[in-house]
Amino acid sequence: xxxxxxxxxxxxxxxxxxxxxxxxxxxxxxxxxxxxxxxxxxxxxxxxxxxxxxxxxxxxxxxxxxxxxxxxxxxxxxxxxxxxxxxxxxxxxxxxxxxxxxxxxxxxxxxxxxxxxxxxxxxxxxxxxxxxxxxxxxxxxxxxxxxxxxxxxxxxxxxxxxxxxxxxxxxxxxxxxxxxxxxxxxxxxxxxxxxxxxxxxxxxxxxxxxxxxxxxxxxxxxxxxxxxxxxxxxxxxxxxxxxxxxxxxxxxxxxxxxxxxxxxxxxxxxxxxxxxxxxxxxxxxxxxxxxxxx
Amino acid sequence: xxxxxxxxxxxxxxxxxxxxxxxxxxxxxxxxxxxxxxxxxxxxxxxxxxxxxxxxxxxxxxxxxxxxxxxxxxxxxxxxxxxxxxxxxxxxxxxxxxxxxxxxxxxxxxxxxxxxxxxxxxxxxxxxxxxxxxxxxxxxxxxxxxxxxxxxxxxxxxxxxxxxxxxxxxxxxxxxxxxxxxxxxxxxxxxxxxxxxxxxxxxxxxxxxxxxxxxxxxxxxxxxxxxxxxxxxxxxxxxxxxxxxxxxxxxxxxxxxxxxxxxxxxxxxxxxxxxxxxxxxxxxxxxxxxxxxx
Numbered sequence: 001x002x003x004x005x006x007x008x009x010x011x012x013x014x015x016x017x018x019x020x021x022x023x024x025x026x027x028x029x030x031x032x033x034x035x036x037x038x039x040x041x042x043x044x045x046x047x048x049x050x051x052x053x054x055x056x057x058x059x060x061x062x063x064x065x066x067x068x069x070x071x072x073x074x075x076x077x078x079x080x081x082x083x084x085x086x087x088x089x090x091x092x093x094x095x096x097x098x099x100x101x102x103x104x105x106x107x108x109x110x111x112x113x114x115x116x117x118x119x120x121x122x123x124x125x126x127x128x129x130x131x132x133x134x135x136x137x138x139x140x141x142x143x144x145x146x147x148x149x150x151x152x153x154x155x156x157x158x159x160x161x162x163x164x165x166x167x168x169x170x171x172x173x174x175x176x177x178x179x180x181x182x183x184x185x186x187x188x189x190x191x192x193x194x195x196x197x198x199x200x201x202x203x204x205x206x207x208x209x210x211x212x213x214x215x216x217x218x219x220x221x222x223x224x225x226x227x228x229x230x231x232x233x234x235x236x237x238x239x240x241x242x243x244x245x246x247x248x249x250x251x252x253x254x255x256x257x258x259x260x261x262x263x264x265x266x267x268x269x270x271x272x273x274x275x276x277x278x279x280x281x282x283x284x285x286x287x288x289x290x291x292x293x294x
Numbered sequence: 295x296x297x298x299x300x301x302x303x304x305x306x307x308x309x310x311x312x313x314x315x316x317x318x319x320x321x322x323x324x325x326x327x328x329x330x331x332x333x334x335x336x337x338x339x340x341x342x343x344x345x346x347x348x349x350x351x352x353x354x355x356x357x358x359x360x361x362x363x364x365x366x367x368x369x370x371x372x373x374x375x376x377x378x379x380x381x382x383x384x385x386x387x388x389x390x391x392x393x394x395x396x397x398x399x400x401x402x403x404x405x406x407x408x409x410x411x412x413x414x415x416x417x418x419x420x421x422x423x424x425x426x427x428x429x430x431x432x433x434x435x436x437x438x439x440x441x442x443x444x445x446x447x448x449x450x451x452x453x454x455x456x457x458x459x460x461x462x463x464x465x466x467x468x469x470x471x472x473x474x475x476x477x478x479x480x481x482x483x484x485x486x487x488x489x490x491x492x493x494x495x496x497x498x499x500x501x502x503x504x505x506x507x508x509x510x511x512x513x514x515x516x517x518x519x520x521x522x523x524x525x526x527x528x529x530x531x532x533x534x535x536x537x538x539x540x541x542x543x544x545x546x547x548x549x550x551x552x553x554x555x556x557x558x559x560x561x562x563x564x565x566x567x568x569x570x571x572x573x574x575x576x577x578x579x580x581x582x583x584x585x586x587x588x
Contacts, residue, residue, distance in 0.1 A: 091505045092460050092584070120573070138429050138579040166386050166485045177572045191460045191485050191581055195566060198573040211385045211512045218505045272489060278471045279414070279492040285432040287485055290386070 023273040029265045030255075030292060037261040038253040038294065039148070041207065045069065046241035047076060048250070049209075051086075052234060056187075056209035057241075057250050058169055063128075063147050064162050065119040065203035068171055072182035072203065074112035076238045080183065085232035086216065090224025092191055095213040096172055098184030100232060115181040118173075120198040124153045124160035129258035133286045134270065139163075139194045143286040145257035149205055150286045152197060162202035165192045165287035169204035189214040192287035207254055207293055255292040265292070317567040323559045324549075324586060331555040332547040332588065333442070335501070339363065340535035341370060342544070343503075345380075346528060350481075350503035351535075351544050352463055357422075357441050358456050359413040359497035362465055366476035366497065368406035370532045374477065379526035380510065384518025386485055389507040390466055392478030394526060409475040412467075414492040418447045418454035423552035427580045428564065433457075433488045437580040439551035443499055444580045446491060456496035459486045459581035463498035483508040486581035501587055502546055549586040559586070 022028070041059055049056040062069040075081060081097070084107070088096040099107050124130075130146045130153065137143035140152035143163060150168075153160035162168060168188045173180030180201065187206055196202075206213070216233055219226040226232050241249050255262060270284035316322070335353055343350040356363040369375060375391070378401070382390040393401050418424075424440045424447065431437035434446035437457060444462075447454035456462060462482045467474030474495065481500055490496075500507070510527055513520040520526050535543050549556060564578035 091508055118572075135432050138432060139575070139577045175569045194577075194579065194582060195563070195571075195575045197575075199566075199571055199575075214385055215509050215511060217509060269489070272493075275469050277489075277493055278412075281433070281489045281491075281493075283433045283488075285488065288488060 023271075024264060024268045025272075025274050026265055026268045029261060029268050033255070033261045037256055037259050039256050040253055041241070043241035043244075043249065044073075047072070047204070048237075048239045048241055048244060049081075050236040050239070051212055052236065053212045054209060055250060056212050057207050057252060058187075058204050059148065059207050059254070060169075060204040061147065061149050061162060061202070064122055064149065064151075064160070065171075065201050067116050068119055068182050068201045068203040071112050071116055072185070073240050075109065075182060076240050077243065078109075078111050079237070080107065080109060080112065081235050081238040084235050086213075086235065087219075087232050088186075088223060088225045089189070089213075089216045089218050089233075091218045093189065093193060093224065094170075094186040095189050095216060096184065096186035097233075097235060098172065100229070109183060112183075113181050114183060115179055116201075118177045118180070119201045119203070120177075121159040121161040124155075124158050128160070130160075131257050131262060131266070133284060133289075134266070135283045135285065137286060139197060145262070145286070145289075145291070148254055148257050148291065150289070150291075152286070161198055162205075163192065163286055164188055164194055164196040164202060165205075166190070166290075167206040167210050168202050169206065170196060171201040171203060173200060187213050194287075207291075208250060208252055253294050257291065265289075317565075318558060318562045319566075319568050320559055320562045323555060323562050327549070327555045331550055331553050333550050334547055335535070337535035337538075337543065338367075341366070341498070342531075342533045342535055342538060343375075344530040344533070345506055346530065347506045348503060349544060350506050351501050351546060352481075352498050353442065353501050353548070354463075354498040355441065355443050355456060355496070358416050358443065358445075358454070359465075359495050361410050362413055362476050362495045362497040365406050365410055366479070367534050369403065369476055370534050371537065372403075372405050373531070374401065374403060374406065375529050375532040378529050380507075380529065381513075381526050382480075382517060382519045383483070383507075383510045383512050383527075385512045387483065387487060387518065388464075388480040389483050389510060390478065390480035391529060392466065394523070403477060406477075407475050408477060409473055410495075412471045412474070413495045413497070414471075415453040415455040418449075418452050422454070424454075425551050425556060425560070427578060427583075428560070429577045429579065431580060433491060439556070439580070439583075439585075442548055442551050442585065444583070444585075446580070455492055456499075457486065457580055458482055458488055458490040458496060459499075460484070461500040461504050462496050463500065464490060465495040465497060467494060481507050488581075501548055501585075502544060547588050551585065559583075 047058040060069040086097040171180040172184035341352040354363040465474040466478035
């Protein structure tokens with residue numbers, strides 16, 4: 001019994017020359033991808049969350065939450081997050097950061113806005129590329145990928161929204177729909193909490209370094225809040241990548257989600273042909289497709 | 295903006311006496327549960343995975359994988375796992391343990407079996423309690439809960455299987471369907487990898503302590519394997535709870551999944567009435583229902 005059991009990207013074993021061509025696997029699709037199948041993150045819409053343990057790279061989604069994305073950038077640019085803390089890590093749910101102080105101890109927000117009207121969904125334009133997840137979705141009429149993000153949409157209402165999958169960046173808020181603005185943010189670190197869809201403003205996605213959040217100690221308090229101030233995890237800074245000297249930026253490419261290659265990747269992940277798989281599955285769900293990076 | 299935003303179990307705020315009774319929330323359903331809505335784990339089908347950081351409590355599912363459950367108990371009872379290691383922790387996927395040695399360095403299996411015929415699914419008896427997940431499932435004709443486990447089933451074939459949700463215990467294997475036997479096991483620590491359903495023998499579920507696995511450092515090697523032996527996480531022991539003195543057992547009750555209370559809990563999680571929720575959702579998916587313990 002090999003230690004390498006359970007391989008999600010097990011290479012197809014080579015067939016004899018007389019065999020039919022092997023059906024594509026995710027690995028073979030990625031190996032055959034061309035340069036134009038990949039995109040470089042826009043530094044103006046990329047955040048670097050710098051922790052003592054390293055850098056978390058986040059892609060913002062101005063197409064889905066324009067005001068929140070702009071406000072989080074404004075917060076980053078005024079240094080608002082620098083020295084604040086991750087205050088809540090709830091197992092199988094979220095890691096959340098912001099100002100843990102209350103009352104007069106709270107850090108002032110200077111140029112950015114403390115709260116914004118919610119951007120729970122946006123108009124779904126017919127001209128927006130949308131790659132449909134082929135097997136439906138329990139939570140929405142349609143799910144798929146748009147602009148590099150997992151997305152659901154409702155053809156009846158013409159609205160679309162980022163789905164809360166592993167890695168989704170969301171806006172923490174109080175009970176008021178418009179009480180958040182990005183000064184407190186969270187990242188999903190567990191099974192997709194799709195009940196949050198359209199209940200908070202999802203505004204981006206972690207593209208690299210999520211393990212720096214998912215491995216943090218869980219808070220013992222209610223909702224996973226750390227009970228003692230010293231348990232909180234320091235944020236060195238959050239920077240817009242465009243403000244970071246090019247030599248210090250993270251070189252990273254993300255697979256486009258509007259290409260035949262991405263559709264082939266989904267097909268290969270949907271119907272598994274790797275030797276390890278005994279049952280080909282034949283179904284796929286939007287939050288079970290990690291978007292490749294390199 | 296409250297720090298306690300994003301509450302999954304936010305208590306309903308009190309209404310005025312003239313208001314209609316508040317719709318149930320998960321919290322109110324649990325508060326109203328009776329003693330018979332809870333069950334105590336059977337010590338004969340409970341494993342304690344003892345790590346330096348604490349105890350992980352696992353419930354075995356002999357109804358779904360009788361031979362694998364029995365074999366893992368036999369392995370535990372011969373001390374097979376004691377001193378072995380967690381060798382693989384892949385982010386958003388699995389934590390996997392077993393004997394990391396190869397060849398002549400491998401630990402001998404004495405009474406238990408090194409490999410078993412796969413138990414990917416079982417006959418679904420009409421007499422087996424099955425609480426249907428009301429909104430369907432992307433991967434299976436039906437999904438729901440049976441005997442405390444998340445389960446899918448196919449009425450056409452009459453087969454049922456444990457779904458790979460967060461916390462599911464699975465049998466690592468090589469490329470042969472029958473190459474696993476429980477000497478190497480894994481626990482899901484990320485978004486439900488439902489493509490594993492019917493591709494490995496799922497034989498249980500972590501009911502307490504999964505954060506001791508989900509916070510482990512991710513392995514930098516392929517598939518999340520630790521690259522250096524010293525990175526591996528020591529397993530002090532795995533014991534069948536029945537073999538542990540009663541005073542040293544973990545007192546734990548699990549909510550039954552075959553009761554009106556559980557159906558009410560699902561309904562309350564499906565349609566959210568807590569003040570925080572602006573959109574009631576009205577949909578639920580089998581792996582997005584944590585089964586309560588106390």
